[in-house]
Amino acid sequence: MKHLNKLLVAVMMVMGLSSHAQDSNNPWAISFGVNAVDTRTSSGAGSGFFDQHFSQPFAVKDNWNILPSLSYIGVSRYVGSGFSVGLQGSVNKIDKYVTFNPNAAGHDSRGNVVTNPGDLMYYGIDATIKYSFQELIKSKVVDPSLSVGGGYTFFGDSSYGTVNPGAGVTFWFTDAIGLELASRYKWSVSGDRQDASGAPDAPSHFQHTAGLVFKFGGKDTDGDGIYDKDDACPDVAGLKQFNGCPDTDGDGIVDASDACPDVFGLAALNGCPDTDGDGIADKDDACPDVAGLAALKGCPDTDGDGVADKDDKCPTVAGPKENGGCPFLDADKDGVLDKDDDCPTVAGPASNRGCPEVTxxxxxxxxxxxxxxxxxxxxxxxxxxxxxxxxxxxxxxxxxxxxxxxxxxxxxxxxxxxxxxxxxxxxxxxxxxxxxxxxxxxxxxxxxxxxxxxxxxxxxxxxxxxxxxxxxxxxxxxxxxxxxxxx
The missing domain is CATH 3.30.1330.60 (OmpA-like domain)
Incomplete structure (x- = not known):
C-alpha cells in the first residue's frame, strides 16, 4: 500500500485542476465510480494487432481486475465546440495478469495464461481531451464521445508513461446527472516489458470505467432555470419561451415590450387592455368603458357633431362645438342666438347682448x-x-x-x-x-x-x-x- 499516497496526491490534483465538462451551461463536471484493468493486450497472443487486442474484450471473469469499491475520480471542464479537457485519478489491485505461453499448463486455447502476480497495486493519473457528439446527433440523452490523452501509471514497483486513446458514452438522466461508461487503451511508451521471471514491468492495457457524472458551475442569478449566458433578463426570473424574461400579466408579451406589464392585454395594443373593444388601449381611452372614436380619444359621439357625448350639452342633437354641441337657438325670439344671449328667456336688443334695456x-x-x-x-x-x-x-x-x-x-x-x-x-x-x-x-x-x-x-x-x-x-x-x- 506504499503507493496509496500517490493516488491521494492524484485525487488532490484532480480536485484542484481545470478539466473537461459536458456543455457551456454547466462547464464543470465531476465523475466517480469503479474501474477495471485488462492486461491481456500485453500477452502477445493472436495473429495481429486487432486479434491480440479485441478478440476477447469482455472476458470479465477471466481477465478483468476490478476493485469492489470507489476506484476512480475525475474532474472536467468544457472548453467549447464539443471539446472538454479533464484529469482522472484511479486505483486498482492486479490479481489477474495475462501472459502468453502456449506450452505452460493452464493456458487457454489461444495460449494465454492468467496468473496472480501477488496482488500488485495499480495507480493511474491521466489527462484527457474529449470530443462529444451529443450536439452533432442532437440528442438530449445519449452522449457518445472519443478521447485522447496521456498519463502516468504506477504498476507494482514500476512506473511508466502511457498514451491513451479512448471512447465512451454517457446517458444523461437530467441536464446535470448521467451514467458514464468509458474505455481507453493505455499504450506503454516504454514498451510491454516484463522482468526475467515474466512478472509485469510496463504492460500496455485497457482500462474501463463506469460511474456517475455530475455537471455544475452554471450561473443562474434569478433562479428561473435559465443560465445567465442564455438569459436575456438574468436578474429577474422569467420564462424559457422568452429567453428568461418575465411576462407578469401572462398575456404572451414580455414585460420589456409590454406597455401595460401588470394588466393582461392585446398584442395589437402592445400588451394593454381594451375594455370597450374600440381599438384604443384603456390607458389612452378617455371613455374606456364605452366604445368610441379614435379622433375623440375613444369617446362616443352619438349625434355625430364632432363633440364627444361626455362634453356635449345636447348629445342626441347635432350642434357646433362653440355652442357646446347644441344647435343654435333663439328661445326668446329676440334675434340674438341663445349662445350669445345673456338673457335667453327674456327678449332684448343685440346691442345689450339680448337683455332688455333699463327703461x-x-x-x-x-x-x-x-x-x-x-x-x-x-x-x-x-x-x-x-x-x-x-x-x-x-x-x-x-x-x-x-x-x-x-x-x-x-x-x-x-x-x-x-x-x-x-x-x-x-x-x-x-x-x-x-x-x-x-x-x-x-x-x-x-x-x-x-x-x-x-x-x-x-x-x-x-x-x-x-x-x-x-x-x-x-x-x-x-x-x-x-x-x-x-x-
Missing amino acids: AEALEDLKVQARAVYFNSGKATFKTGDKETLARLDAIKQILINYPNAKFSVEGHTDSDGSDKLNQKLSEDRAAAVMNALIERGVNVDNLQSKGFGESQPVASNKTAAGKAQNRRTEIKHIGSKYQGKL
Whole structure:
C-alpha cells in the first residue's frame, strides 16, 4: 500500500485542476465510480494487432481486475465546440495478469495464461481531451464521445508513461446527472516489458470505467432555470419561451415590450387592455368603458357633431362645438342666438347682448320704491314691524331681476343733523343694508354695489323738518351693464 499516497496526491490534483465538462451551461463536471484493468493486450497472443487486442474484450471473469469499491475520480471542464479537457485519478489491485505461453499448463486455447502476480497495486493519473457528439446527433440523452490523452501509471514497483486513446458514452438522466461508461487503451511508451521471471514491468492495457457524472458551475442569478449566458433578463426570473424574461400579466408579451406589464392585454395594443373593444388601449381611452372614436380619444359621439357625448350639452342633437354641441337657438325670439344671449328667456336688443334695456319708467319706479324704505332712527336697521318697507324691497327685487346684465348702485343719504363723520358712516351702512336685503331676495350680487354720501347731496333744505325728511333717503341708480366695465 506504499503507493496509496500517490493516488491521494492524484485525487488532490484532480480536485484542484481545470478539466473537461459536458456543455457551456454547466462547464464543470465531476465523475466517480469503479474501474477495471485488462492486461491481456500485453500477452502477445493472436495473429495481429486487432486479434491480440479485441478478440476477447469482455472476458470479465477471466481477465478483468476490478476493485469492489470507489476506484476512480475525475474532474472536467468544457472548453467549447464539443471539446472538454479533464484529469482522472484511479486505483486498482492486479490479481489477474495475462501472459502468453502456449506450452505452460493452464493456458487457454489461444495460449494465454492468467496468473496472480501477488496482488500488485495499480495507480493511474491521466489527462484527457474529449470530443462529444451529443450536439452533432442532437440528442438530449445519449452522449457518445472519443478521447485522447496521456498519463502516468504506477504498476507494482514500476512506473511508466502511457498514451491513451479512448471512447465512451454517457446517458444523461437530467441536464446535470448521467451514467458514464468509458474505455481507453493505455499504450506503454516504454514498451510491454516484463522482468526475467515474466512478472509485469510496463504492460500496455485497457482500462474501463463506469460511474456517475455530475455537471455544475452554471450561473443562474434569478433562479428561473435559465443560465445567465442564455438569459436575456438574468436578474429577474422569467420564462424559457422568452429567453428568461418575465411576462407578469401572462398575456404572451414580455414585460420589456409590454406597455401595460401588470394588466393582461392585446398584442395589437402592445400588451394593454381594451375594455370597450374600440381599438384604443384603456390607458389612452378617455371613455374606456364605452366604445368610441379614435379622433375623440375613444369617446362616443352619438349625434355625430364632432363633440364627444361626455362634453356635449345636447348629445342626441347635432350642434357646433362653440355652442357646446347644441344647435343654435333663439328661445326668446329676440334675434340674438341663445349662445350669445345673456338673457335667453327674456327678449332684448343685440346691442345689450339680448337683455332688455333699463327703461325710464323702471328707473322712476325704483326711485319711488327706494325712498319708501325706512330705518330706525339713527340706525342702519329697517323700521321694526314696517311691512311697507319689506314690500318695497320685494318690489325693487322684481324690477332688478328683469335686467340680468344691468348694474345698479344702491346709495344712502342723510340730513344734516349730527356730525359729518357719523352721517357718512350711517349712509354707507344703510346703503349696504338695502343691498344685502336685495341679494337675500335673489338679486345677482355681481349686479350691485353700495355707496354712502352722508349729508353731501341733499335734495331739499335741511332747515325745515320736511326738507330733512326728503334728504334722509335711499336711491337706486342704473350705472350701465356688465359689458360697460367693472363697477
